[in-house]
Amino acid sequence: MDYEFAYSFKKPQLTNNWILDMNPLSKLNLLIILFIIPITVQSWKWNVMIIIFYFLVALVAGCFKRFTRLYLRFGLMVGLLLFVLRALFIPGENLLYKLWFINITQEGVDSGLQFSTLVVAICGAIILYSIVTRAKDFMYMIEKLGASRVISYVILSSFQSIIDLGEMSKVILDSQRARGIETEGNIRQRIKAFIPILGPLFLGAISNAEEKAIAMDARAFSMPIKNTHLCHLRSLPVGEKAILIAANIAFIGFVVWRLMA
Amino acid sequence: MIELKDVTFAYPNGYIANENLNLVINNGERVAIIGQNGAGKTTAVKLMNRLNKPTTGDVIVDGNNTKERTTAQISAYVGYVFQNPDEQIFNSTVAMEVEYMLKYRKLDQKDIDRRRDRAVELTGIQDYLKMNPLDVPYSLRKFITIAVVLAMETPYIILDEPTAGQDLQGLKTLSNMMDALQDEGRSVITITHDMEFVADHFTRVVAMANKQIIADDTADNIFWNAEVIKEARIKEPQIGEIAKELGLKGNIIHRRDLVDALSHQKKAFIRGGSNEKE
Amino acid sequence: MSYIELKQVSYQYPLASEWALNDVTYSFEKGKLYGIIGANRGGKTTLCNLVRGFIPHFYQGELMGQVLIEGKDIREWENHQLSTEIGYIFQNPFSQISGVKETVFEEIALGLENLGVDKDEMIERTIQVVKWLKLEDLIKKNPNNLSGGQRQRVAFASIIVMNHDILVIDEPTSQLDPSSTAEVFEIIHMLKEQKKTILLVEHKVELIAEYADEVLVFEKGQIASYGSPADILSRKDLMERGISIPSVALLGHEMREKNMAMDSIPITKSQALEQILKGGKNDD
Ligand SMILES: Nc1ncnc2c1ncn2[C@@H]1O[C@H](COP(=O)(O)OP(=O)(O)OP(=O)(O)O)[C@@H](O)[C@H]1O
Ligand SMILES: Nc1ncnc2c1ncn2[C@@H]1O[C@H](COP(=O)(O)OP(=O)(O)OP(=O)(O)O)[C@@H](O)[C@H]1O
Ligand SMILES: [Mg+2]
Numbered sequence A: 001m002d003y004e005f006a007y008s009f010k011k012p013q014l015t016n017n018w019i020l021d022m023n024p025l026s027k028l029n030l031l032i033i034l035f036i037i038p039i040t041v042q043s044w045k046w047n048v049m050i051i052i053f054y055f056l057v058a059l060v061a062g063c064f065k066r067f068t069r070l071y072l073r074f075g076l077m078v079g080l081l082l083f084v085l086r087a088l089f090i091p092g093e094n095l096l097y098k099l100w101f102i103n104i105t106q107e108g109v110d111s112g113l114q115f116s117t118l119v120v121a122i123c124g125a126i127i128l129y130s131i132v133t134r135a136k137d138f139m140y141m142i143e144k145l146g147a148s149r150v151i152s153y154v155i156l157s158s159f160q161s162i163i164d165l166g167e168m169s170k171v172i173l174d175s176q177r178a179r180g181i182e183t184e185g186n187i188r189q190r191i192k193a194f195i196p197i198l199g200p201l202f203l204g205a206i207s208n209a210e211e212k213a214i215a216m217d218a219r220a221f222s223m224p225i226k227n228t229h230l231c232h233l234r235s236l237p238v239g240e241k242a243i244l245i246a247a248n249i250a251f252i253g254f255v256v257w258r259l260m261a
Numbered sequence B: 001m002i003e004l005k006d007v008t009f010a011y012p013n014g015y016i017a018n019e020n021l022n023l024v025i026n027n028g029e030r031v032a033i034i035g036q037n038g039a040g041k042t043t044a045v046k047l048m049n050r051l052n053k054p055t056t057g058d059v060i061v062d063g064n065n066t067k068e069r070t071t072a073q074i075s076a077y078v079g080y081v082f083q084n085p086d087e088q089i090f091n092s093t094v095a096m097e098v099e100y101m102l103k104y105r106k107l108d109q110k111d112i113d114r115r116r117d118r119a120v121e122l123t124g125i126q127d128y129l130k131m132n133p134l135d136v137p138y139s140l141r142k143f144i145t146i147a148v149v150l151a152m153e154t155p156y157i158i159l160d161e162p163t164a165g166q167d168l169q170g171l172k173t174l175s176n177m178m179d180a181l182q183d184e185g186r187s188v189i190t191i192t193h194d195m196e197f198v199a200d201h202f203t204r205v206v207a208m209a210n211k212q213i214i215a216d217d218t219a220d221n222i223f224w225n226a227e228v229i230k231e232a233r234i235k236e237p238q239i240g241e242i243a244k245e246l247g248l249k250g251n252i253i254h255r256r257d258l259v260d261a262l263s264h265q266k267k268a269f270i271r272g273g274s275n276e277k278e
Numbered sequence C: 001m002s003y004i005e006l007k008q009v010s011y012q013y014p015l016a017s018e019w020a021l022n023d024v025t026y027s028f029e030k031g032k033l034y035g036i037i038g039a040n041r042g043g044k045t046t047l048c049n050l051v052r053g054f055i056p057h058f059y060q061g062e063l064m065g066q067v068l069i070e071g072k073d074i075r076e077w078e079n080h081q082l083s084t085e086i087g088y089i090f091q092n093p094f095s096q097i098s099g100v101k102e103t104v105f106e107e108i109a110l111g112l113e114n115l116g117v118d119k120d121e122m123i124e125r126t127i128q129v130v131k132w133l134k135l136e137d138l139i140k141k142n143p144n145n146l147s148g149g150q151r152q153r154v155a156f157a158s159i160i161v162m163n164h165d166i167l168v169i170d171e172p173t174s175q176l177d178p179s180s181t182a183e184v185f186e187i188i189h190m191l192k193e194q195k196k197t198i199l200l201v202e203h204k205v206e207l208i209a210e211y212a213d214e215v216l217v218f219e220k221g222q223i224a225s226y227g228s229p230a231d232i233l234s235r236k237d238l239m240e241r242g243i244s245i246p247s248v249a250l251l252g253h254e255m256r257e258k259n260m261a262m263d264s265i266p267i268t269k270s271q272a273l274e275q276i277l278k279g280g281k282n283d284d
């Protein structure tokens, strides 16, 4: 029996990486700032800078690979799509290129660039948060804020099912491959394999939800008492408090400055 | 023939689940794989259709190294029924589930009907074709996934824990089905924890423990090998246990053999000193 | 006094064309271990759902008759009261992992968090069941990366750690190797010694013969027979109805047919050995 591990739950579980160990609320605070900046600034250059900044944060937090994979998959795909749509269909004066009936204009490209980087930057804040925040810390936090167990579970498991979409679709893709649907070839084959699983991904989520709900009920999820926690978080260190205050003051200053300008 | 040659497999998190597996499964052969929970049985059979890619070593199916094939290509040879049926099912009726791949492969309707009917008959799921697979009880859900694989008519069929939760009739359906498949010359590889079922329906048994194959022998030899029993955390059928405690010879694991032995050498075993053991 | 009482209970799942339970009347007494056997689709799991209150609290459908837990109608129990009173281990081991915990240790402790047990006690109780179920090597693993049998043992541990007075256990060993199966039965036996009331559904009749106080045979939604293991599990006619009996009982019948001495039909290995040795001696 690994008692050391069992008793490690008596202390906060730290990873010794200051970003990961930061309180989830502090992280939320900082990321909300990053979330709002692109909305107030409205400049694609700022957006790109913030996006680059996310990668740096992920690097420092030691989650670069995981972040990059997820971000490329969701964020950049969406971004590219939005850019193309805008670039193709926003009308303007300065024609850049003509393709049959489609006019690509400078305005379209600008607007596409602006809008897509904005969305990608915002997506980035959310994805980064989900990567650098341990699920259980997040659960702990929202329960401490007064959310019931059921609510935190629902939030958490939907939060996770987004992350786990990869996991879940891997299970289904495995079953597809085992029957003979090609999933390993070129992009066309992958898409072809993916279409039949869209249904079960959706249905599976529903039927699982039903079975899960009963299974979780057996674990006393519906108890109307305040639940306790096996894991807890450390109280806010002074340094972290200082960073937060500084960041918030700087942010408010920045917003005021932008509004004046 | 399926051949595992010195295969080692590690999961993405680094955990090594199979070590130096060597195994040959011939055409038309019936093999049971038994062994402790977590021994690596499921992991090992998934190597055979490349759902798991060997970290080192080779897996050869009918002369082809699986390295050069995709799982989808191998599926024409090796059919795999998952341990957890819920990982496999995704259509909204049982009939659609069984026909899905046949339609995908664009077989002609007559062939589809024939294969479906045969698979349905072998698994005994006639009455449930119109139901949603997720609404039928667990034991039956397993048979649906088996029917799906049978309809593919592959030369090798792997069943992962088909006996779990089955009643007498279910076990009978399974054994009849294995007989029928063997008559057609197909190989059936069955992972199971049901020792009576193994004793009754298999001659060749592969025992796994701690990531490795620790024995590959006949059922009666395995059940009379104390070391294998202990390591693989298996148990001989009760009949075998009794024969052992009575000090009977001949690696008995079947009831009729025990009755025979008892009626012939009743006096002998009493004098043989088994009383003293008590 | 009967502890759990079913009075002429019938139940039909929503949209189902047949009754899953049909006029079931039975009283379960406190502190006993009930072995529930029967062919597939006989209604065993439905009985479990009913006693735990998932019917009618969760499953709709038509329920007739009365289910009383400690004298109080199941409809009057609050769902959360039932979750502290009755532990339920599900038939499908694959759907019981919460999916939100990163290690097996935390997964097992989850129920205790919900019951508001304080941290020190939670750790001690979790350690206790980890030892009972010999899960020491798994506690640091991710619950999503377990083998089928490992999952089932973790699911079992996750419920018994909550220490309910009544346990409803639906095929707890379906994915387990024979040694783990024996261990789980030892634990169930130990729980009975702790005066818990246990309803145990199981196809492995050898173990039911060994441990159960009473046996109930379910057939087509009804209790076809009930009684002591010795009375029920020695009956050869059950085989013809698709319900297995211990292989030693079959051995006993076969020996009788061959006119070999056999006072009573054995249902456990030790009884069989005793009978055989006695029979042998009589011949001497
Ligand atoms: N996805 C995974 N990632 C990491 N480890 C895994 C994964 N799946 C299984 N394992 C581990 O690999 C080992 C072998 O698992 P496997 O499923 O092959 O066992 P098994 O012999 O089929 O057991 P069972 O009889 O319980 O089904 C186990 O210790 C398990 O915890
Ligand atoms: N969710 C459901 N919806 C509709 N019908 C159901 C549902 N669950 C079970 N049934 C039906 O109720 C009947 C009794 O099923 P139940 O699961 O109670 O049997 P069981 O004895 O537990 O069988 P098994 O040994 O296969 O677990 C069966 O006919 C089954 O098809
Ligand atoms: Mg397995």
Ligand SMILES: [Mg+2]
Pocket: B137, C044, C045, C046, C091, C170
């Ligand atoms: Mg059941």
